[in-house]
Amino acid sequence: MTVAIRFDNVRKTYRERGNRKEALKGLSFEVPSGEIVGFLGPNGAGKTTAMHILLDFIQANEGRAEILGIDSRDPRSREQVGFLPEIFNFDGFLKGEEFLRLFARLGGAKQSQVTGRIAELLEILDMPTAGGIKIRNYSKGMTQKIGLAQALIADPQVLILDEPTSGMDPIAKARIKQLLQKLRSQGKTVFLSTHILSDIEDIADRVAIINNGELLAVEKLGVLLNSEQSSYRIAFQPHGAEVIALLQARLSVSIEGDIATVTSQNRADKDFALETILRHGGDIIGVKQTGASLLNKFLKLVEHEELSDDK
Amino acid sequence: MINELALHRLSKLRSSKIIWVFIGACVFLALPTILPIIFVDQMAPGSVGAESAAAPFFMLVNFMGHIAALILGITTWRIDYRDGTLLTFAARPIARIELLVGKIIGSLYGLLIYLFIAVALYAVIHLVFFRFAIPGVAPLYLLQLLTAWLSTFGLGLLFSNFGNPLLATFLAALYWFLSIMGNIFQQLPFQTLQVIGDVLKFLSIDNNRTYSLDAILKSDISSVSPILSGIGYYFAWSVLLLSLSILLFNKREFINKRS
Numbered sequence A: 001m002t003v004a005i006r007f008d009n010v011r012k013t014y015r016e017r018g019n020r021k022e023a024l025k026g027l028s029f030e031v032p033s034g035e036i037v038g039f040l041g042p043n044g045a046g047k048t049t050a051m052h053i054l055l056d057f058i059q060a061n062e063g064r065a066e067i068l069g070i071d072s073r074d075p076r077s078r079e080q081v082g083f084l085p086e087i088f089n090f091d092g093f094l095k096g097e098e099f100l101r102l103f104a105r106l107g108g109a110k111q112s113q114v115t116g117r118i119a120e121l122l123e124i125l126d127m128p129t130a131g132g133i134k135i136r137n138y139s140k141g142m143t144q145k146i147g148l149a150q151a152l153i154a155d156p157q158v159l160i161l162d163e164p165t166s167g168m169d170p171i172a173k174a175r176i177k178q179l180l181q182k183l184r185s186q187g188k189t190v191f192l193s194t195h196i197l198s199d200i201e202d203i204a205d206r207v208a209i210i211n212n213g214e215l216l217a218v219e220k221l222g223v224l225l226n227s228e229q230s231s232y233r234i235a236f237q238p239h240g241a242e243v244i245a246l247l248q249a250r251l252s253v254s255i256e257g258d259i260a261t262v263t264s265q266n267r268a269d270k271d272f273a274l275e276t277i278l279r280h281g282g283d284i285i286g287v288k289q290t291g292a293s294l295l296n297k298f299l300k301l302v303e304h305e306e307l308s309d310d311k
Numbered sequence B: 001m002i003n004e005l006a007l008h009r010l011s012k013l014r015s016s017k018i019i020w021v022f023i024g025a026c027v028f029l030a031l032p033t034i035l036p037i038i039f040v041d042q043m044a045p046g047s048v049g050a051e052s053a054a055a056p057f058f059m060l061v062n063f064m065g066h067i068a069a070l071i072l073g074i075t076t077w078r079i080d081y082r083d084g085t086l087l088t089f090a091a092r093p094i095a096r097i098e099l100l101v102g103k104i105i106g107s108l109y110g111l112l113i114y115l116f117i118a119v120a121l122y123a124v125i126h127l128v129f130f131r132f133a134i135p136g137v138a139p140l141y142l143l144q145l146l147t148a149w150l151s152t153f154g155l156g157l158l159f160s161n162f163g164n165p166l167l168a169t170f171l172a173a174l175y176w177f178l179s180i181m182g183n184i185f186q187q188l189p190f191q192t193l194q195v196i197g198d199v200l201k202f203l204s205i206d207n208n209r210t211y212s213l214d215a216i217l218k219s220d221i222s223s224v225s226p227i228l229s230g231i232g233y234y235f236a237w238s239v240l241l242l243s244l245s246i247l248l249f250n251k252r253e254f255i256n257k258r259s
């Protein structure tokens, strides 16, 4: 496995009028190349800080970061990088196409391929005519898309995206997800921070979770979710007391009015419960799997389990 | 790469409002300095005083050049830093020095365009109304003008690190104040005060140019060495200020601001 991005004991302390804020406390992890890796953490966890150290916008107090094996303080480490900042603003006086052309040149893209690439990107992002419009006249979502196009224009191996879909409509989001998956199939690495966990669940291979500047987990998504106990809740309308008694022999049942809810901690118990209800009389209202979501795992890791939808 | 950055800086400049305010101010102020040149010619064609009549125009060109240089210096990277566009540039495989040098060159293109327009305007007036010879030291004088502006530009660039454009302007204005105080002290009868005057003059990035504009315009000079020393002096200051600015920019943390 080759490594696209590496953080090695990165510490960062901000100083502001005598106040010290330890934003990163010895962050170490690796992003393997060819994967989509979600970078998760509550507000203020240090995600943007880590990304900005990776791009040499700010300097770590200790430790180092590298991209494709090159130290992040070397400008060459950014030769294969496309970046979309969290708080973005692009020169409004430029037309979309002029903007992309400029960044293609700054990224060292071959001039002959640029025109085709611009058209292709604008097409993929569903704004084929935006190239002729000044960026100052773009909507928020369009500005964000042109920023993404800017990150992709030089066909980089590594994409670093700080909350790329935060202002986009559901259609645009779906398109971006598709685009990122396509990039992965081409062997590109995508390292993105986001608060939209369902997106990560859909497309990420791996997640890194941080809180208060410390790494809590970096794991394949499947492993992370499987380590989580999932439970099932079945709500039903019992026909008589027998079915309740049978269920209560093995599982916990709560009754509210004429609705009963049985909770099972594993698949076998769930199957047992469903069979019992169907055989001994009851209308199943709903079955809900809880616990195994990225949200619940995330809440558990950042010690906010009380917000989990299980409770 | 540097050229791309320079041209981008120039087009961003062209699209900004402040540049139009500046051009408006120049036109407004230039009219009363151009009119005397024309009047003198009307009243006494070919008179000896005609060359002197051009002096106010060049004094204005000089002064507004310093203003332009200061604005260009203060805004060279600060605007992009403020509006957040700098981050996308910094994320490219460009060294910090390259990034700043590109922007500096773009700013200096702006200054050259200004000088070119001023000289062209003067040449037109000159051709239409007068026929007196352009002094041989004119190119040297223009070069001295450019290096003087370059040092003011360096001052603006250095002070832009403070973030507040008003503070930067205030500090630069302080240099003119130092220069004026230096002139006054140099005139005083006591020797210690004169030394203080010399020091103030030195700190103010101004030197005692031997030739007045009037003398230059009348070609009334005996040697070019004072102009050369002026060029050297301003150039040395420029190098110092630009190097310091680049050094600071290299160390700067690009913090993303939430507006």
Ligand SMILES: Nc1ncnc2c1ncn2[C@@H]1O[C@H](COP(=O)(O)OP(=O)(O)OP(=O)(O)O)[C@@H](O)[C@H]1O
Pocket: A014, A015, A016, A021, A022, A023, A041, A042, A043, A044, A045, A046, A047, A048, A049, A050, A086, B255
């Ligand atoms: N320029 C700065 N000066 C002082 N403190 C800062 C600065 N930038 C960030 N911080 C602090 O560092 C911590 C990490 O901030 P960072 O922006 O990296 O978080 P984040 O994970 O990106 O959060 P979000 O999800 O809200 O974007 C926060 O506590 C923040 O207040």
Ligand SMILES: [Mg+2]
Pocket: A047, A048, A049, A086, A162
């Ligand atoms: Mg952030």
